[in-house]
Amino acid sequence: MIAVTAEQLEQAETEAADAERERSEAERAYAAGRASSSAYERHQGAEAAAHHAVVRARAVRADWEAQRAAREARAAAGEAAAREMAGEVERLAASREAAVGAVALAVAAMGRALAVLGEHDRLVRAAGAALEVRGLRSAEDESTGVNLDGSARIGGVKWPLVDGASVLGLLLSGEVAGVLPRHPLARVRWAPYGGVTAAEGRDAVLDLVRAERGR
Incomplete structure (x- = not known):
């Protein structure tokens, strides 16, 4: 009809x-x-x-x-x-309130994480600038010097830049994949931002985070 x-x-x-x-x-x-x-x-x-x-x-x-x-x-x-369904409505309201609270905490934590990751990236660049002032530019056979992109190598240890936003993005995609593997966010491929060493720094931080969570 x-x-x-x-x-x-x-x-x-x-x-x-x-x-x-x-x-x-x-x-x-x-x-x-x-x-x-x-x-x-x-x-x-x-x-x-x-x-x-x-x-x-x-x-x-x-x-x-x-x-x-x-x-x-x-x-x-x-x-x-x-x-x-008055009882169900009360449970729905409480559930939504809890969900909103959890998301608000997650957003706040994400903001703090972005700030700390950004500060780490800034310190890496500052270390590279200090090496530049000293005239130390990195070469394959040198253990200390600044790289062309501003990242640093000090005492044989490489300190790459860090793409902090994609650190969180990749972790989020991994969490979604564990719960909703068919969700589009679970299949996002995060392109590196900031050059090769920013991607290296991102991956290094991710490895450390995963190791920390696995303890």
């Missing part, structure tokens, strides 16, 4: 009333003795049009009444369900 609006019902009934008026006028004209072929044709056409319009209006109203009854039944069922 196609849904019928109140406007459609009103239009169908208006058209039926107009067709009935036209039928009555044509009938009066025909009965008044003006039984010309045109009057006859008008009367016959008006009869057919009125019959069609009235039948259509009745069908539209029947559909509208049936749909109204169904709507009222659904509304009553919905009101009953709302009353009966």
